[in-house]
Amino acid sequence: MSETISELRCIACGQRKDVKTRQFRCDACGDLLAVEHDLERLAARLGPNPRASFDLRRAEMQLPYASGVWRYHELILPDLPKEAIVSLPEGNTPLYRRGAIERFVGTEQVYVKHEGENPTLSFKDRGMTAGVSWAVHAGAKRVACASTGDTSAAMAAYAAAAELSGVVLLPHEKVSAEQLAQPISYGARVLALDTDFDGCMKLVQELTASGAIYLLNSMNPFRIEGQKAIGIETVHQLGWQVPDWFVIPVGNAGNISALGKGLRELHALGLIDRLPRIAGAQAQLADPFYLSYREDFAQRHSLTAGPTIASAIRIGDPVSYEKARAAVQELHGVVTEVSDEEAMEAKAVSDAAGVHICPNSGVALAGARRLREEGVIGAKERVVVIATAHGGKFASTTLPYHTERQGPLANPPQVMEASLQGIEEALG
Numbered sequence: 001m002s003e004t005i006s007e008l009r010c011i012a013c014g015q016r017k018d019v020k021t022r023q024f025r026c027d028a029c030g031d032l033l034a035v036e037h038d039l040e041r042l043a044a045r046l047g048p049n050p051r052a053s054f055d056l057r058r059a060e061m062q063l064p065y066a067s068g069v070w071r072y073h074e075l076i077l078p079d080l081p082k083e084a085i086v087s088l089p090e091g092n093t094p095l096y097r098r099g100a101i102e103r104f105v106g107t108e109q110v111y112v113k114h115e116g117e118n119p120t121l122s123f124k125d126r127g128m129t130a131g132v133s134w135a136v137h138a139g140a141k142r143v144a145c146a147s148t149g150d151t152s153a154a155m156a157a158y159a160a161a162a163e164l165s166g167v168v169l170l171p172h173e174k175v176s177a178e179q180l181a182q183p184i185s186y187g188a189r190v191l192a193l194d195t196d197f198d199g200c201m202k203l204v205q206e207l208t209a210s211g212a213i214y215l216l217n218s219m220n221p222f223r224i225e226g227q228k229a230i231g232i233e234t235v236h237q238l239g240w241q242v243p244d245w246f247v248i249p250v251g252n253a254g255n256i257s258a259l260g261k262g263l264r265e266l267h268a269l270g271l272i273d274r275l276p277r278i279a280g281a282q283a284q285l286a287d288p289f290y291l292s293y294r295e296d297f298a299q300r301h302s303l304t305a306g307p308t309i310a311s312a313i314r315i316g317d318p319v320s321y322e323k324a325r326a327a328v329q330e331l332h333g334v335v336t337e338v339s340d341e342e343a344m345e346a347k348a349v350s351d352a353a354g355v356h357i358c359p360n361s362g363v364a365l366a367g368a369r370r371l372r373e374e375g376v377i378g379a380k381e382r383v384v385v386i387a388t389a390h391g392g393k394f395a396s397t398t399l400p401y402h403t404e405r406q407g408p409l410a411n412p413p414q415v416m417e418a419s420l421q422g423i424e425e426a427l428g
């Protein structure tokens with residue numbers, strides 16, 4: 001047995017690799033590798049009362065335990081030395097509960113886990129703190145990713161914090177101005193390519209194949225370990241009570257894989273006494289995972305994703321398909337899809353309740369409502385909807401919804417002359 005608690009394991013053929021390898025694909029079959037922890041040794045590391053020690057760490061003001069990822073260090077990357085941790089810090093995001101959102105979904109208890117309140121305004125920070133910390137541990141000097149936006153923002157910020165050089169490949173003119181502004185200002189080398197996301201993805205894999213540049217895309221299995229902390233932190237915030245459902249938007253499917261993995265491990269370690277169900281939500285014009293789910297995962301679908309306001313999940317061939325399929329099946333999950341109109345309406349409801357979310361999060365919220373309407377989610381069930389990014393990153397989608405009255409909840413500003421009488425008349 002190796003001296004590390006974790007190793008990498010091929011998700012298709014099971015071949016094992018040392019956790020310190022720089023390779024993220026199996027050399028036998030080419031499929032993805034996943035981090036696998038020896039849960040018995042991990043339990044021994046955690047000690048007799050892990051809930052109590054995590055509770056104590058919540059009071060901690062200093063890093064690393066003040067981070068909502070590294071509070072759970074042993075569950076995330078037990079072999080990572082504390083000194084290698086690069087934290088901004090991240091996590092500790094709120095669980096919002098709003099009557100208007102509960103009425104919209106149609107169940108008694110709905111929480112929005114707002115991952116947009118991370119340092120770079122998306123959940124990608126949780127994966128990136130793990131990926132960049134591991135890159136530092138592995139001695140990398142240069143890191144790279146392909147991204148529709150949020151991944152590149154997170155990578156650029158963590159690379160800057162770690163004083164690593166960051167390289168971002170993104171599809172030219174397919175990301176919002178807000179999304180482009182972040183990696184540029186965090187100092188990464190940004191290459192805007194004349195292709196789509198899948199094209200950038202292919203090139204970044206070729207660029208990093210030799211190992212000279214460290215790959216931080218979602219096939220990097222260490223990022224998944226950091227993202228597990230969304231589910232772990234949520235049940236911790238709920239006093240270790242497990243909700244009935246987690247609803248999450250699905251693009252490359254890394255996040256839903258992470259959610260499932262983290263919850264399964266918590267259950268296996270005895271930190272929670274039952275498993276929740278999970279629901280993936282996709283945009284109608286970018287729904288390969290939904291198509292596979294509908295056929296009971298008889299085949300893996302891939303397609304050319306059409307235009308959707310949910311730009312972060314406009315993905316036709318999800319990299320983490322196999323991991324996500326396993327997560328959905330093991331947590332007795334479902335997958336749904338919604339239109340852009342439904343997603344924008346859901347976003348408008350959440351925004352107007354004071355919880356400003358992105359269109360991708362709107363897909364998850366609209367998905368929760370659809371599953372409730374279909375009777376899949378019960379009226380008394382407790383639902384956690386994961387909001388993946390902050391609405392402030394997506395003003396270019398939010399503004400036209402209101403100013404061009406694209407939907408029933410549009411709230412455009414009223415332009416008028418500067419007179420008290422006019423104002424009083426307008427306000428009634």
Ligand SMILES: *Cc1c(COP(=O)(O)O)cnc(C)c1O
Pocket residue numbers: 122123124150151218249250251252253254255256312313358360361388389
């Ligand atoms: C990355 C991202 C997603 C999709 O997550 P996957 O792991 O690719 O499924 C959804 N929403 C936002 C805001 C994102 O940045």
Ligand SMILES: [Zn+2]
Pocket residue numbers: 010011012013014015026027028029030031
């Ligand atoms: Zn393999």
